[in-house]
Amino acid sequence: MSKASERRRSQPRAEDWSEVDYESVVAYSEEENPLGSVGMNMCSEVQTFSRRISRMMGRIALASAIGSVSLTALAQSLFQPTKTIVLTGVAGKFDHLAIDTAGNRLFVAATGNHSVEVVDLKTDEIQQSLSGLGKPHGLVWVAATGSLYVADGELGELRVYKGNPLALAGKLKLSDDADDMVYDDAKHLLFVGHGGSDAANPARIAVVDTDHFALVANLSVATHPEALDIDPGSHRVFANIAASNEVAVIDTVSKNITAHWALTNAADNVPLAFDGEHELLYIACRTPGMLIALDAVTGKETGRQPAAGGADDLFYDPALRRVYVISGVGEVDAYQVSEAKALSTIGVLHTAPGAKTALFVSAQKLLYVGVPGMAGHSAEIRVYTTSTSGATK
Numbered sequence: 001m002s003k004a005s006e007r008r009r010s011q012p013r014a015e016d017w018s019e020v021d022y023e024s025v026v027a028y029s030e031e032e033n034p035l036g037s038v039g040m041n042m043c044s045e046v047q048t049f050s051r052r053i054s055r056m057m058g059r060i061a062l063a064s065a066i067g068s069v070s071l072t073a074l075a076q077s078l079f080q081p082t083k084t085i086v087l088t089g090v091a092g093k094f095d096h097l098a099i100d101t102a103g104n105r106l107f108v109a110a111t112g113n114h115s116v117e118v119v120d121l122k123t124d125e126i127q128q129s130l131s132g133l134g135k136p137h138g139l140v141w142v143a144a145t146g147s148l149y150v151a152d153g154e155l156g157e158l159r160v161y162k163g164n165p166l167a168l169a170g171k172l173k174l175s176d177d178a179d180d181m182v183y184d185d186a187k188h189l190l191f192v193g194h195g196g197s198d199a200a201n202p203a204r205i206a207v208v209d210t211d212h213f214a215l216v217a218n219l220s221v222a223t224h225p226e227a228l229d230i231d232p233g234s235h236r237v238f239a240n241i242a243a244s245n246e247v248a249v250i251d252t253v254s255k256n257i258t259a260h261w262a263l264t265n266a267a268d269n270v271p272l273a274f275d276g277e278h279e280l281l282y283i284a285c286r287t288p289g290m291l292i293a294l295d296a297v298t299g300k301e302t303g304r305q306p307a308a309g310g311a312d313d314l315f316y317d318p319a320l321r322r323v324y325v326i327s328g329v330g331e332v333d334a335y336q337v338s339e340a341k342a343l344s345t346i347g348v349l350h351t352a353p354g355a356k357t358a359l360f361v362s363a364q365k366l367l368y369v370g371v372p373g374m375a376g377h378s379a380e381i382r383v384y385t386t387s388t389s390g391a392t393k
Contacts, residue, residue, distance in 0.1 A: 078322075078334050078347045079367065079384040085124045087117055090379040094370035096180065096313075097359035098139035098148070106359075107148060108370060109136040110379065116150055118166065119381065128165050138181040140190060142210065149210075151178040151192055158192055158206070160213060170213045175201040182228040182237060184252050189216075191237050191250065193225030205239055205248070207255050217255040221248050227314070229274045229281075231296060238281055238296075240269045247272070247283065247299065261299030266290050271314035273323070278341050284311035284325045291325055291335060293343055303343045307333050315360035315367075317386060322346070324367065328356035332369070351382060 085106075092112015099106050105127065106119040116136050118128040134154025141148050147169070148161040156176040162169040175195030182191050188210045196203030203224050207217035223243035230237050230252070237250040241260075245267045249259040263269055268286035274296065275282065281294040289309040293302045310328030317324065323335040323343070332349040351369050358369040365386045373379030 078387050079332065079349045080387060082366070082383045082385050083124065085119060085381040085383065087119070087126060087373070087379045087381065090115075090117060090126075091373040092379070093354060093372045094357050094379065095135075095137045096139050096357055097368055097370060098141040099359060099361055099368075100141050100143065101361070101363065102143060106368060106381065107139050107141060108381065109139050109150070111135045111137065112372065113379070116148075130161060130166060133159075137179045138192065140181050140183045142183060142185075144185075145210070147210070149181065149183075149190060151181055151194070153177045153179060153194075156194070156201075158190075158208065160210075172208065172213060172215060174206055175204065177201070177224060179225065180227050182230045183210075184230060184232070184237070186232060187252055189252060189255075191228055191230075191239075191252075193228060193239060196221075196224030196243075203241075205237075205250065219248075219250065219255070219257055221257070222246070226269070227271045229272055231274050231276065233276060238272060238274060240272050240283065242267075242269050245269060247281070247294070249299075259299065261294065263292065264301070266292060266304075271311055271325070273314045273316045275316045275318070275323075275337070277318060277321070278337060280337070280341060282314060282316060282323050284314045284327075286311060289327070291323065291333070291343065293341070302341055305335060305343045305345055308348075310356060312356035313358050315358070317360065318362060319365070320386060322386075324358075324360060326356060326358040326369065328354055330355055332358070332367070349384070355382075 090110050090113050095109040095111045097108050104121045106121055108117040110117050114133050116130040117126055120127040134152050136150050137153050138151035146162055148166055150159045156174055156178055158172040158174055160170045176197055178194040180193050190208040190210050192206040194204055194206060195201045203221045205219045205221060205225050206215055209216045221241050223241055226240040226242045228237055228239045235252045237252055239248045241248055245263045247261040248257050251258045266285040269283045272283045279296045281296045283292045284307055286309060289307045290304055291307045292304045295302055307325050308327035308329045308331040311325050312328055313326040315324045321337045325333040330351050330353045334347040336344050336346045352371045354372045355369050358367055360367050367384045369382045371380045371382055
């Protein structure tokens with residue numbers, strides 16, 4: 001997550017209206033009522049009405065609570081906890097994660113710890129800590145070359161690490177707030193969002209040739225780019241431009257921005273994910289908390305569902321046709337995608353406050369959720385397996 005998104009506030013939850021004492025507003029005594037008996041009759045009618053309203057609001061609150069419990073219970077069947085990896089000595093918040101499946105290693109951008117932690121998934125121990133960083137945000141692991149790319153927002157640079165153990169192999173200067181990235185495996189291109197804090201650091205998306213570790217294009221956008229994802233079939237990259245409430249579409253062949261899709265009645269669009277089967281682009285917004293589906297060809301909205309506030313990561317599960325929205329309030333909201341491309345809410349997994357980023361690995365059917373380290377305990381990675389319960393195929 002960028003500095004810009006850190007400054008945005010999550011939308012508050014609605015209050016429990018069943019706790020409002022409506023009768024206190026109209027509880028007058030006869031002596032206090034200047035209208036006498038007529039006024040008292042009026043007050044009596046108002047009291048009766050207020051009691052009905054109170055009972056009705058209570059029923060609504062109860063139904064809401066039952067629905068919330070039902071969604072939580074269902075989420076427990078959707079996500080089964082498998083283990084918790086304690087990162088001893090690691091403090092502060094996390095940003096993005098990446099994985100080396102062949103080497104069985106998890107890479108964690110420990111932004112608050114100013115490091116990238118390399119976790120051995122066999123032993124569940126920290127194998128290596130890449131220190132000397134400012135605020136690591138985006139991570140990309142390229143298995144073919146054994147390279148780990150790290151976007152550092154505070155240092156304003158892209159770093160590459162290689163070897164075993166990993167060692168710094170190169171640095172490329174970008175603007176401040178270097179953030180999320182996505183890799184085009186076919187063209188060996190890395191797309192990195194950066195800049196946007198002021199006029200001296202304009203918002204851009206860097207295009208990096210990873211074969212030569214060289215900047216080949218630097219595309220201007222209106223405001224700081226947040227999440228990026230790729231549709232390799234159509235040679236396009238999608239980038240959330242959160243402060244401008246739009247999505248920029250990049251042609252990876254020409255390395256140019258070919259479209260800007262404006263969002264309506266929603267803002268602070270931070271995470272996104274592409275669904276190739278349905279040709280949909282899923283976008284989680286923070287104002288209000290909302291999951292939106294766009295037609296990935298036209299950019300037109302096809303549906304939306306409420307989501308928790310503070311969304312920072314989003315994943316599509318192609319095997320189960322599900323969308324997972326990870327939010328800083330400590331929730332993973334799960335949605336089903338029907339054959340008709342309709343979204344429906346199917347569960348809410350409660351994780352921990354501040355657990356805003358994660359990594360879903362489709363091949364493993366595992367969701368890795370980063371829980372920040374706070375006073376009294378170290379940071380940890382909670383690992384959940386996904387279930388076929390309730391899936392539509």
